[in-house]
Amino acid sequence: MVQFCIQVLAEDGEVHVSLCNGQGGTPVDKPKREWHNSWQVVAMATEAHLILSAVGPFENENYPSYKCTGYRSQDKGFRVENALLHIFSRSFPCISVQITHMEEVVEGENVHYNIPTELSDYVFRRFLSPDSVHPVKLVQDFFLKELLAHWSVSMATASAPFLIAAKRLHSCCHCVDNSQCYSRA
Structure with missing residues (x-):
């Protein structure tokens, strides 16, 4: 029917x-x-x-x-x-996910990974840069100000990498299983 x-x-x-x-x-x-x-x-x-x-x-x-x-x-x-x-x-037609190959330098080494193409425009937006007025940056600044009122806090100025090398993560957290970590290609 x-x-x-x-x-x-x-x-x-x-x-x-x-x-x-x-x-x-x-x-x-x-x-x-x-x-x-x-x-x-x-x-x-x-x-x-x-x-x-x-x-x-x-x-x-x-x-x-x-x-x-x-x-x-x-x-x-x-x-x-x-x-x-x-x-x-x-239903909407099923569209297969398009994949974009990404490469960036993490701790001096090239790291390769894949992400969905629709997310690729958002990966490097730099909305936490010092001159940003993005709402996320405003919230971060508010939290940092409140934390500084009670504790000694410092903020790293360099952008944090998206991936941490598996061997470095394993050396910091001995209980972490390597199969759960990102590794370099």
């Missing part, structure tokens, strides 16, 4: 699925059924590239053409009190 919906769904359209409380398999369902005993509505919609946008009470008066049909061809209708409306919309 969901596969058919996606074929006729407008780009900004929604799919509304009403289920008796507990049938959806979502955390909103109270009482929540076991996963295998639910419609697994989110998982099924995911197969059609839909995401759950909202869950709310199903108010059948908002749907004048809604007709409660029988349960398994019996005359017994569904109980719509406490039923839930699951609203699905198209």
Whole structure:
């Protein structure tokens, strides 16, 4: 059914699925059924590239053409009190992460690492430089001033490297496992 919906769904359209409380398999369902005993509505919609946008009470008066049909061809209708409306919309296309290779000098040695391209513009912003008016710099200055009022504190003027050589970190912290450290390429 969901596969058919996606074929006729407008780009900004929604799919509304009403289920008796507990049938959806979502955390909103109270009482929540076991996963295998639910419609697994989110998982099924995911197969059609839909995401759950909202869950709310199903108010059948908002749907004048809604007709409660029988349960398994019996005359017994569904109980719509406490039923839930699951609203699905198209998910954004999955875009693979672009990687940028970075290189910088740390303690006189070249260090190579990869970061997501969308973060590469933010790596060297220099917002903590002495002449910066960036909010992070203002907060840092405020904290430094308050600390200086109570303790002897000094601030390093050189920019701190993003990576610390694994052998230096290991020599400082003997309990650190080398597998958890960045290493030079």
